[in-house]
Amino acid sequence: MVEIKTPEQIAKMREAGLVVAAIHEATRAAAVPGASTKDLDDVARKVLADHGAKSNFLGYGGFPATICTSVNDVVVHGIPDRETVLKDGDIISVDAGAIVDGWHGDAAFTVFVGTGHAPELHELSRVTEESMWAGIAAVRKGNRLVDISKAIEGYIRRQPRPASGKYGIIEDYGGHGIGSQMHMDPHLLNYVSKKRGKGPRLVTGFCIAIEPMVSLGTVKTHVLSDDWTVKTDDGTWSSHWEHSVALTEAGPLVLTAVDGGKAKLAELGVETAPDPLG
Ligand code: MG
Numbered sequence: 001m002v003e004i005k006t007p008e009q010i011a012k013m014r015e016a017g018l019v020v021a022a023i024h025e026a027t028r029a030a031a032v033p034g035a036s037t038k039d040l041d042d043v044a045r046k047v048l049a050d051h052g053a054k055s056n057f058l059g060y061g062g063f064p065a066t067i068c069t070s071v072n073d074v075v076v077h078g079i080p081d082r083e084t085v086l087k088d089g090d091i092i093s094v095d096a097g098a099i100v101d102g103w104h105g106d107a108a109f110t111v112f113v114g115t116g117h118a119p120e121l122h123e124l125s126r127v128t129e130e131s132m133w134a135g136i137a138a139v140r141k142g143n144r145l146v147d148i149s150k151a152i153e154g155y156i157r158r159q160p161r162p163a164s165g166k167y168g169i170i171e172d173y174g175g176h177g178i179g180s181q182m183h184m185d186p187h188l189l190n191y192v193s194k195k196r197g198k199g200p201r202l203v204t205g206f207c208i209a210i211e212p213m214v215s216l217g218t219v220k221t222h223v224l225s226d227d228w229t230v231k232t233d234d235g236t237w238s239s240h241w242e243h244s245v246a247l248t249e250a251g252p253l254v255l256t257a258v259d260g261g262k263a264k265l266a267e268l269g270v271e272t273a274p275d276p277l278g
Contacts, residue, residue, distance in 0.1 A: 057097050067080060077229055179207050204249050213238060
């Protein structure tokens with residue numbers, strides 16, 4: 001069952017999305033050499049408190065923090081701690097969420113710590129982010145869920161291969177419906193699988209978190225003994241980008257982007273819905 005939202009509910013999700021965007025801005029600025037991943041979690045906690053929002057990550061399945069901090073070969077679900085200190089040359093993905101009046105937002109970005117990263121890493125992050133936007137541009141009335149998967153995968157496959165050989169589209173994790181809970185039906189693969197059908201038709205009020213995860217090698221991952229941290233099996237580094245998106249009568253609205261996705265979607269020839277908060 002897919003939860004369909006009213007315009008009022010989407011406006012609440014927009015409020016939550018803007019809190020997530022504020023967490024992104026603050027944690028991006030704090031991701032500098034010498035900062036621990038726990039420092040970033042402290043920054044996120046303060047933003048949540050300042051906005052009177054609740055964390056949807058803290059306590060989720062026992063998760064002990066308000067953000068996931070995934071460094072280098074960690075794909076997703078890294079737990080912030082004092083021992084993991086960022087150093088020049090690292091890449092980190094920060095995944096953050098917020099609840100406002102029972103409605104959820106969820107988004108992630110990859111950031112470069114310090115300077116001097118190989119061009120291949122910049123390209124990895126660019127390809128991952130752009131594949132997310134290609135998926136967002138496919139959130140249109142009449143499309144099916146699989147059209148989002150197809151757009152994400154198609155974008156990645158069209159890119160020049162990295163020196164490592166190929167991009168690995170992580171298979172064990174994907175996007176998800178979002179609304180009155182953080183993780184809801186439907187599950188969104190970041191690639192097309194013949195084993196799955198086309199998925200539901202996209203209608204007004206459909207909301208989805210789109211989150212490609214891409215490595216410089218394998219598609220396979222494993223979970224560490226902390227039961228959370230997900231690493232690539234071959235140790236290659238990976239990137240993760242995510243936005244929560246609503247399909248409205250007037251088109252898509254990127255709930256977790258400050259401008260609602262307007263600038264980026266315009267580049268892709270897609271008109272963004274007006275911001276319900278003005
Ligand atoms: Mg998510």
